[in-house]
Amino acid sequence: MSSTAMSTTTAGLPLAPQPVASPGYWQGVWKRLRRDPVTLACGGILLLMLFAILAAPLLAPADPFQTSMLRRLRPVGTPNYILGSDELGRDMLTRLLYGGRLSWFIGITPVVIAFGVGGLLGIVAGFAGGWVNMLIMRVTDVFYAFPSVLLAVAISGALGAGVFNAILSLTLVFIPQIIRVAESTTTSVRNLDYVEAARGSGAGAMSIVRVHILPNVLGPIFVYATSLISVSMIIASGLSFLGLGTKPPEAEWGLMLNTLRSAIYSQPLLAMLPGLCIFVTSMCFNLVSDGLRAAMDVRN
Amino acid sequence: MLSYILRRVLYAVPIALAVSLLCFLLVHIAPGDPVNAIVPADAPQAVVDQIRAEYGLDKPLPVQFGLWLLKVVQGDLGRSLATGRAVTDDLFVAVQNTLRLSLIAAAIGFAAGTLLGAIAGAFRGSWIDRVAVGLAAAGVSVPHYWLGMVLVIIFSVTVNVLPAMGAGPGGSGDWAWNWEHMRHLVLPAVTLSVIPMGIVTRTVRGIVAEILNQDFVNTLRGKGLRRGGILLHVAKNAAPGTLAIMGLQLGYLMGGSILVETVFSWPGTGFLLNSAIFQRDIPVLQGTILVLALFFVSLNLLVDLMQTALDPRIKRA
Numbered sequence: 001m002s003s004t005a006m007s008t009t010t011a012g013l014p015l016a017p018q019p020v021a022s023p024g025y026w027q028g029v030w031k032r033l034r035r036d037p038v039t040l041a042c043g044g045i046l047l048l049m050l051f052a053i054l055a056a057p058l059l060a061p062a063d064p065f066q067t068s069m070l071r072r073l074r075p076v077g078t079p080n081y082i083l084g085s086d087e088l089g090r091d092m093l094t095r096l097l098y099g100g101r102l103s104w105f106i107g108i109t110p111v112v113i114a115f116g117v118g119g120l121l122g123i124v125a126g127f128a129g130g131w132v133n134m135l136i137m138r139v140t141d142v143f144y145a146f147p148s149v150l151l152a153v154a155i156s157g158a159l160g161a162g163v164f165n166a167i168l169s170l171t172l173v174f175i176p177q178i179i180r181v182a183e184s185t186t187t188s189v190r191n192l193d194y195v196e197a198a199r200g201s202g203a204g205a206m207s208i209v210r211v212h213i214l215p216n217v218l219g220p221i222f223v224y225a226t227s228l229i230s231v232s233m234i235i236a237s238g239l240s241f242l243g244l245g246t247k248p249p250e251a252e253w254g255l256m257l258n259t260l261r262s263a264i265y266s267q268p269l270l271a272m273l274p275g276l277c278i279f280v281t282s283m284c285f286n287l288v289s290d291g292l293r294a295a296m297d298v299r300n
Numbered sequence: 301m302l303s304y305i306l307r308r309v310l311y312a313v314p315i316a317l318a319v320s321l322l323c324f325l326l327v328h329i330a331p332g333d334p335v336n337a338i339v340p341a342d343a344p345q346a347v348v349d350q351i352r353a354e355y356g357l358d359k360p361l362p363v364q365f366g367l368w369l370l371k372v373v374q375g376d377l378g379r380s381l382a383t384g385r386a387v388t389d390d391l392f393v394a395v396q397n398t399l400r401l402s403l404i405a406a407a408i409g410f411a412a413g414t415l416l417g418a419i420a421g422a423f424r425g426s427w428i429d430r431v432a433v434g435l436a437a438a439g440v441s442v443p444h445y446w447l448g449m450v451l452v453i454i455f456s457v458t459v460n461v462l463p464a465m466g467a468g469p470g471g472s473g474d475w476a477w478n479w480e481h482m483r484h485l486v487l488p489a490v491t492l493s494v495i496p497m498g499i500v501t502r503t504v505r506g507i508v509a510e511i512l513n514q515d516f517v518n519t520l521r522g523k524g525l526r527r528g529g530i531l532l533h534v535a536k537n538a539a540p541g542t543l544a545i546m547g548l549q550l551g552y553l554m555g556g557s558i559l560v561e562t563v564f565s566w567p568g569t570g571f572l573l574n575s576a577i578f579q580r581d582i583p584v585l586q587g588t589i590l591v592l593a594l595f596f597v598s599l600n601l602l603v604d605l606m607q608t609a610l611d612p613r614i615k616r617a
Contacts, residue, residue: 142318145597146589147555154589157577158326234443238559241445242574257446261563268453275446283441290437 032295039291042284049281053100062091064098064251073267084270086256087263088249092270096277099251103278106163106245106252107233110170115225118175122182123217127190127209137183143176152235156244166245170236174228181224185217223293230286237278253278305605312601316594320372323590324365327582377587382579387587390572395591397467398561398568400475402553404489409496410546416497417504424509432501439498448491448563455487462486465565488564492557496549503545507538540611547603551596 033039052059061082068089076084076092083092125136143151155169189195195212203211237254239245246252248259256274264271335352352358356367371378377387413436420432456464463484467475475481511517511534520530558570565571569588576584 141315142322145315145319145600146322146593147552147596149552149558150555150589150592150596153558153573153577154323154326154585155329157573157585158330160330230441234441237443238445241559242562243578254443257443257449261449264449264453265457268457272446272450272453275443275449278443279441279446282443283437286437286441 029295033291036291036295039288039295042287042291045280046284046288049100049284050104053097053104056094056097056101060091060094060097062094064090064094065249066090073263073270075267076269076273083273084267086270087259092273095251095256096253096273099253099256099274100277100281102163102246102250102252103233103237103240103254103281106166106170106236106240107281108229109167110174110236111225111228111232113167113171114174114178114228115221117171118178119182119218119221119225121175122179122221123186123209123213125179126183126186126217127205127213129187129190133183136179140176140179143172144180148173148231149235149238152239153242153244156239161244161247163246163250166236166239169239170232173235174232177228178221178225182217182221185220186213189213189216219296223289223296226285226289226292230282230289233278233282233285301608304608308601308604312597316597317369319593319597320369320590321365323586323593324368326586326589328361330582372590377590378583380576380581380584382575382581382584387583390584391569391587391591394567394569394572394588397475397566398554398557398570401485401488401492401557401561401566401568402550404485405492405553405557406496406546406550408489409493409549410500412493413497413500414504414542417501418508420501421505421508422512424505429505432505436498436501436505439494439501441498442494444491444494445559445563447494448488448560451487451491452563467567484566488560488566491563492553492560495556496546496553499549500542500545504538504542507541508534511537540607543610544603544607547599547606551599554595555592 061080068085071081071085071089072087074081074085074089076082078084081091081093083096085092086095121136125133146154152166152169152173155172156165159165159169190213195208198208198212236245237252237257240252240254241258243255243258246255248255253274257271257278260267260271260274335348335355335357339348339351349358356364359367375388377391379385380387380390383390416432416435420429423429452464455462464487467481467484517530517533520533525533554569557566557568558573560566561568561570562574569592572584573588575581576588
C-alpha cells in the first residue's frame with residue numbers, strides 16, 4: 001500500500017514546491033469515495049442498520065417470540081407497537097431488528113465464503129493455465145448453465161429447509177461466478193511484461209503470485225464480490241419467502257414477508273415493512289459497490 | 301466460421317450431459333434414502349423393496365443415471381409421485397405459461413431498458429441520466445416478490461382494476477390472447493420486467509456512452525451528419541452486445557420466475573417447482589429443473605451463434 005507516511009499539509013497556499021510523495025493507491029480511492037455523496041449516504045445507512053441489528057437485544061422494545069392472540073395485526077403507529085404487530089401478535093419493530101440479523105447473515109456469508117474459495121480457485125486456474133485451468137473452468141461452465149435463482153432453489157429444495165442449507169446453496173451459486181472473474185483477471189495480469197520480467201529474473205511461482213499477482217487481482221475480485229451481496233440478500237430472503245431458508249418461529253425478513261402475505265388486505269402497510277427492509281439493504285449494497293468500483297478504477 | 305459453429309454446438313453436448321448429471325444427483329444429495337420420499341414412513345419392508353426395485357434405486361448410481369438418461373432422451377421424465385400423471389404432461393402446460401410470462405416481461409423490460417439506457421448514455425451526466433441510473437439500480441435491487449405484493453396492494457386491493465392471482469377464468473390449461481386472460485398477465489409481467497429493465501439500462505448506457513466516445517462518431521459529426529444519422533450508426537454498433545445480454549436475461553427470467561409465480565399463483569414452472577419441493581415430488585423437481593436448465597443452455601448457445609453471425613468484428617475460426 002502506501003510507501004511513505006509523509007503528510008502534505010500546506011494550509012491552502014501554494015508554498016515553495018516540495019517533493020510531494022505520490023499518495024498511495026488506497027488514499028486515492030478513499031479521497032474519491034469521500035467526494036461521492038451517494039456512496040457515503042448508502043454506506044452510512046448500512047452501518048446504521050448493522051449497528052441496529054447487532055444491538056437488537058438492547059434496542060428491541062419486546063421479546064421477538066412473545067405472541068399474543070389478542071394483539072394481532074395492530075397497525076403501524078399503535079402505542080407500544082410503533083411499527084405494529086404481526087399475524088401472531090409479535091412486536092413488528094422487534095421482529096424486524098432480529099430478522100435483520102438472519103437476513104444479513106444468510107445474505108453475506110455465502111459471498112464471503114465464495115470470495116475465499118472462488119477467488120483461490122480462480123487465481124490458481126488463471127496462474128497455472130493448462131489442464132488445471134481447463135478442469136476448473138469446465139466444471140464452472142456446468143454451474144453456469146443454471147440461472148442463479150433456479151440453482152439456489154434446486155439445491156436448497158433438494159436439501160430441505162434450513163439456514164445452513166440456504167447458505168450452502170447460495171455459496172455454490174456464487175463460487176463459479178467469482179471463479180470466472182478471478183480467472184480472467186489473473187490471466188490478463190499473468191501475461192503482463194513485468195510478470196514475465198520477474199519470472200525471467202528467477203522469481204519463484206509463489207513469490208510472483210504474492211508480490212505481483214495478488215495485489216493486482218484482489219481489488220477487482222473484491223469489488224465484484226461486493227456487487228454480489230445485493231443479489232445474495234434478495235435470493236436468500238427469497239428462499240425464506242418460499243419456505244426454504246429460515247424456519248418459523250425464527251425472525252427473518254423474507255419469511256416475515258411470506259407469513260404477512262395473508263394480511264395484505266387488512267394491513268397493507270404492515271405487510272410491506274419486511275420487504276422494504278430487504279429493498280433498502282440490497283439497494284444500498286448495490287450503490288456502495290458501484291461507488292467502490294468507480295473509486296477503485298484508476299482510469300477515472 | 302462453419303467450424304466454429306460446429307465446435308460451439310458440439311461443446312454444448314457435454315455441458316448438457318453434465319447438467320443432466322447434476323439434476324440426477326439432486327435426488328441423491330437430499331438427506332436420507334430417496335425411497336423415503338416416495339413411501340410413507342410406516343410402510344412394510346416388502347413395499348419399500350418393491351418401490352426400490354420399481355424405481356431402479358437398488359442399482360448402482362452410474363447404472364441408475366444411465367437408465368434415467370435413456371428415458372429422458374426418449375422424452376420420459378417419469379411420473380409425479382403426488383398426482384401419478386406423467387411429468388411431461390404437467391411440464392408441457394407449465395412451460396408454456398412461464399414462457400408467455402417471461403416473453404411479455406422481457407418485451408416490457410427490454411423496451412424500457414433500451415430506451416432509458418440509450419437516453420442516459422447519450423446525455424451522460426445530465427439529470428435524465430441520473431434518473432435512469434437510479435431506476436436501473438432500483439430495478440436490480442428490488443426484491444421482485446415484494447414488488448409483486450406492492451403492485452397487488454395498489455392495483456388489486458386499493459384500485460381493484462387487475463386480478464391478484466391466477467392465469468384466467470379457465471384455470472391453467474386454456475390460455476387465449478384476449479383481455480379476459482391477459483389482464484391476469486399484467487401484474488406478474490410488470491413485476492418480473494424490472495430486473496431486465498435495470499440490467500439492460502445499465503448495459504445499453506455503457507455501450508452507447510463508449511461508442512459515442514469513439515473516433516468514427518466524431519468523423520460522422522465532422523461530416524455534418526445529424527443526430528438521427530449518428531443514432532443509426534450507434535444502434536448498429538450497440539446491437540450485438542445488447543442482444544447478447546437480452547438473450548441471457550430471457551433465460552434468467554424463465555429460471556427466476558419461481559418467486560413471482562408464487563406471489564401471483566401463476567401456473568408456470570416456478571409454481572410447479574414450488575409444489576414439487578413441498579410434496580417432495582422428486583421426479584417433478586428433477587424434470588422441471590432439467591428442462592429449464594437445458595433451455596438455458598440452448599439459449600446460451602443461440603446467443604453465442606447469433607452474436608458471431610451479427611457482429612463482423614468478432615472473428616471466430
